[in-house]
Amino acid sequence: MIQKTGLFFLYMLLLVLPDALFAQQGYKNPVVRGFNPDPSICRVNDDFYLVTSSFEYFPGLPIYHSKDLVNWEQIGHCLNRESQLPLQKAPSSGGLYAPSIRYHKGKFYVICTNVSGGGNFYCTADNPAGPWSDPVWVGIKSIDPDIFWDDDDRSYFVTQGNEGIRITEIDIRSGKTLSPEHLVWAGTGGRFPEAPHVYRKDGYYYLLLGEGGTEYAHSTTIGRSKYLFGPYEACPLNPIITHCNRLGQGNPIQGVGHADLIQAPDSSWWAVFLGFRVTQVYSYYHVLGRETFLAPVSWPKDGWPQVNGNGIINIDMNVPTLPLHPFAKQATRVGFDSPALGYEWQYLRNPIAENYSLSERKGYLRISASPFTLNKPAALSLVARRQTEHDFTAETDFELVSSTEDEEAGITLMQNNTHHYDLLLKRKNGKYVVQLRVMVGSLSYIAAEQAVDDNKVNFRVKGSPLTYTFSYLNRKKGKYEELKKLDTRYLSTEVAGGFTGVMIGLYATSNGHKTTSKAYFDWFDYKVGE
Structure with missing residues (x-):
């Protein structure tokens, strides 16, 4: 009888012990x-x-x-x-x-x-x-x-x-x-x-x-x-x-x-x-x-x-918690294969629905360029997700279908319409170039520029607490070429004002002109940590 009681006590202890230990992990x-x-x-x-x-x-x-x-x-x-x-x-x-x-x-x-x-x-x-x-x-x-x-x-x-x-x-x-x-x-x-x-x-x-x-x-x-x-x-x-x-x-x-x-x-x-x-x-x-x-x-x-x-x-x-129930981690890569964007993606103001498609080209997010620029409080052609850590890497691969030099597409780090960093692809003098543009209040300038071979590019942005590093993939050399590092503080709330945080966006714009330009984004990666 004593042996049975001991076994029963041990059995009950094993049932509750995992939760009790789990609840102390903080x-x-x-x-x-x-x-x-x-x-x-x-x-x-x-x-x-x-x-x-x-x-x-x-x-x-x-x-x-x-x-x-x-x-x-x-x-x-x-x-x-x-x-x-x-x-x-x-x-x-x-x-x-x-x-x-x-x-x-x-x-x-x-x-x-x-x-x-x-x-x-x-x-x-x-x-x-x-x-x-x-x-x-x-x-x-x-x-x-x-x-x-x-x-x-x-x-x-x-x-x-x-x-x-x-x-x-x-x-x-x-x-x-x-x-x-x-x-x-x-x-x-x-x-x-x-x-x-x-x-x-x-x-x-x-x-x-x-x-x-x-x-x-x-x-x-x-x-x-x-x-x-x-x-x-x-x-x-x-x-x-x-x-x-x-x-x-x-x-x-x-x-x-x-x-x-x-x-x-x-x-x-x-x-x-x-x-x-x-x-x-x-x-x-x-x-x-x-x-x-x-x-x-x-x-x-x-x-x-x-x-x-x-x-x-x-x-x-380091405090006791309820028994933990973690969810599956989000995938690093979004392949744009689903019929709808995930909940992490948002538009800036009410979107113009026809400017976006996940079905026009299977496995791609198509964004049609809008005349609205990133500097205007309007229905931009942009989808964005939150920057969730100081240390992160964001990458995307896309094609720009464009006919004039006014049209561009790329990836933006946006605090608001007057404070953003834009890594973009556009035409210039009959060729394609990648540009890194800075918009900080009344200051706007091109921080870096590099000619590329065609209208298909791969962009990378690496974040750290103090800097953002902007790069593009040199396909001939098979490696990323750094364009420039920019200070994070110019996208901070203390500089830009307001109540939001930095959003990482994919966008296309014709900068004020009527257009049929489109950008086809093949995938987007977001990875946290160094």
């Missing part, structure tokens, strides 16, 4: 890499769903899924129809600001603001992968909205105003307001109190904010009240997330804030929030945009939440 930040700011999260049973801002890019509002909060896979976009997302007149860093995602009574809600057309809205879906409804518009002028359902199932719109956070009852079916706007809390005195989320816990209403602006002084603060409309008392530990202090000053992660809280099935609490990785410690430049980070939260009953103990977040998080 993880690396950020958990959603590259330009993915303003994260919001919800949970349904064992599944987590997350949404981030997308600004002037289409489709809008990427939706991610996870089983463990560490590993995330994109499952779609909330807004993938032009009727949902008019971006034709959106300037750089216009469009969609600061979404929230919530689940209530079997339905998913994404709440957001289109600052370039329409204002505040929410969309609904039965499945977070879509399809999502057309927007239900809410006539409240503000940004950073959320919806909160109280115990009596009344629906409240929670949003930012210049003077602080406001809460307004709405009709969840129509979006119409049912009460005046109530100013409930202005935060702790930091500038731009924003990104409000309300949680009900232990008889309190907790109101979470971002303060300090989404730069180096960013932070997350929290207050609580026995009543939804306040008054709210500030947490004595505020700010509960910030690197705007001595402890955070040398951290490679900066600008942390704009958080959302979630409770896991095991009752543990976690925070997702934005931050950015600087190009080197004590550097004041970042090019990847604001990304999504994760940290554990201790939240005792009747007490205040503490994020990672002292509000400081690290790249290497």
Whole structure:
């Protein structure tokens, strides 16, 4: 009997030990890499769903899924129809600001603001992968909205105003307001109190904010009240997330804030929030945009939440996790053999559909040149994906079908319409040349030029924290020839401004003229690491 009991105990230990060990491995930040700011999260049973801002890019509002909060896979976009997302007149860093995602009574809600057309809205879906409804518009002028359902199932719109956070009852079916706007809390005195989320816990209403602006002084603060409309008392530990202090000053992660809280099935609490990785410690430049980070939260009953103990977040998080469920890694090469582009690809504003084809030439992405240049806030002929690491290699092989010297195609590193580096192929004096063009504010020039034999080229861009290296394949010599290195900092947010990160794009343009020019991209490689 003792022997059987011992064997049973050993059997049970072997069942639970792998998960117990796996749950101690920790993880690396950020958990959603590259330009993915303003994260919001919800949970349904064992599944987590997350949404981030997308600004002037289409489709809008990427939706991610996870089983463990560490590993995330994109499952779609909330807004993938032009009727949902008019971006034709959106300037750089216009469009969609600061979404929230919530689940209530079997339905998913994404709440957001289109600052370039329409204002505040929410969309609904039965499945977070879509399809999502057309927007239900809410006539409240503000940004950073959320919806909160109280115990009596009344629906409240929670949003930012210049003077602080406001809460307004709405009709969840129509979006119409049912009460005046109530100013409930202005935060702790930091500038731009924003990104409000309300949680009900232990008889309190907790109101979470971002303060300090989404730069180096960013932070997350929290207050609580026995009543939804306040008054709210500030947490004595505020700010509960910030690197705007001595402890955070040398951290490679900066600008942390704009958080959302979630409770896991095991009752543990976690925070997702934005931050950015600087190009080197004590550097004041970042090019990847604001990304999504994760940290554990201790939240005792009747007490205040503490994020990672002292509000400081690290790249290497040596903390217990949920049992990990990694997804398959994305392939390095995109061969353009599928009937649609992957979720990682986006257009700059609403695309002109006929300018793109994955079927005209099997195994190629055809991009028809647009008269719009990369310098204009218009429907460019361009598809782009995020730069997700400082160290990366991007390569593409394409053919340009062109008849005049005005037409070009190539690969661009784009921070916005006034700050981008372009490696391009074009005609010049009856021959083909590759050029490296720099666009930095009012400065535009050709940094390098090299004649090539024909209209088929292979381009390579290698990134590092401080430089981008641009090369083309010399087919006769069978090796890449370097054209030039350019500083990354001129594509940083600190130089270019705005709220996005560098996107790696494939494009074609006729630079203002009517054209029938086309570019056929055979494949695109994106590999991270040195």
